[in-house]
Amino acid sequence: MGQQDAMLLMKNITKTFNPGTVNEKCALDNVSLTLKKGDFATIVGSNGAGKSTLFHAITGAFFVDRGLILLGGEDITYQREHVRSRVIGHLFQDPLRGTAPHMTIEENMTLAYRSAASKNACFGRIRSSDREMFREQLALLDMGLEDRMRQPVGLLSGGQRQALTLLMATMVTPKILLLDEHTAALDPATAEKVLSLTRQIVADRKITCLMVTHNMHQALTLGSRTLMMNGGRIVLDVGGEIREKMTVEDLLAQFAAKAGEELDNDRILLSK
């Protein structure tokens, strides 16, 4: 695979937390990963396997000990978090994390839009053209939010807030979208809604996307690749035909074989 068409290239990424203490933990152990533009990969793994740490290495919540991270051909290994987050969309499990509760919907959207679009007019205010655009985008969610743009986000439900966060993260197409179990805290119906929105937005805009999930069925059916992590390493990386033929049982068996242990996670969903 040429490096030219790689959207994300991680090479030999290592990160150890609390080195030299009893709490020393090698969270990422020589991880290498390449995502082509438009790739949509799901990640599964036990608790503490390094899934979220992998995301935080990409977003820059900490700097890695060793290794190289290229995003869209640009070296971001030591780029500060707020600089690189301009082109990274990141959704968390907690639906409250992505929006400011005491600010209105349109103010939240303005923040996300103006920052991502590198419109650096510090003293710029919300324009009516922006407002019109926000209204159109909100209408796509089909949650009636387009009529509540002047209301504080704190009044929305968790599902509505997560959908809004998704919209804010993708309003300006990010180079990569990181979804960290973003539907896990929602009730099943809302989760399904947010997931289908995600699928639609990612497909329409051909966004390069990484998604952590504990739902084995989702892991095999969403996107085009399935990654499995264990002990800070990527132990399985399947795509194409092999993945299409794979069942949830195969995936679990693969995990047992690669990791030398059962996939141990009380939150794992084995639904077909």
Added chain:
Amino acid sequence: MGSIFTVSIVQNALELGLIYALVALALFISFRILNIADLSTDGCFTLGCAVCASLTIAGHPVLGLFASMAAGACSGFVTAFLQTRMGIQSILAGIIVNTGLYTVNIAVMGFASNMNLFGCDSVFTWAKDAIGGSAYKLVVVGAIVAAVGICVALFLNTRIGLSIRATGDNPDMVRASSINTAAMITVGLCVANALTGLSGGLLAQYQKSCDINLGTGMVTIALASLIIGETFLGRGGMPKRIFGVILGSCLYRFIVALALRMSVPAECLKLVSAMIVAAAIALPYLRSQAAFQKQKRAAKAENQIYIRSLAKDDGEGGEA
């Protein structure tokens, strides 16, 4: 009421209320919006006062007001620098700056503990010549506070203003949307302390003097004003909240005027404002505690009935 409040007392309270409203606005930005308790406010207020007094004596009253803003902004920058770049907790950063400012303030005042501006030109003497009457002070102060209030309201709706608000509301989200939280805290504290400085500067020209202890307890007084305003107007849009802060400051001065009128010694006022602030901030917590106790009592009573019925059943069962 008429006998308690004469026109001049009302006017006086209004003037002072408007001047101190600028500090309350500063606290509104730092405490309410950025969620930082900025304890450098006391020293910063005196700094603005001292800087403006020095320049007014030198014959530059307008420059003095702008300089007091600039001095306040510098002080805010140092506080922000200590907490964002030096890893010092925000409260401690404020206390450190406040302590250091004492020396700075004394130095600005030419190593004296007070300054006298009698006979100097000030914006108020100019206004007296231009407008005349007895309301000239109110006009000057009102115009300045109105202008500042409008500017703050406009500023908080700009991109940078929204970023500052989000920084206090949800730092996680702000980092994820490529905003530098350290920079936003710095800008926010600079703006807030510039207002504190301006307030001090205005007061110097208003009361024609400056004293090293002028700022003592200013944080508490400003917080009291802020809370009084919020109690009266509640939360709402930015313009409403800002108006509430200004209103709160005026109301606080009316309370003070009333207390003085009823011969409460002036020395007691700080204790009164301390109690207002403590009570107002504790109120939501106390309310939730009271609700819980009530619930607990109700549940306990219900459980007692159930436990008693169990014992009764048991007793009957044992006999049979």
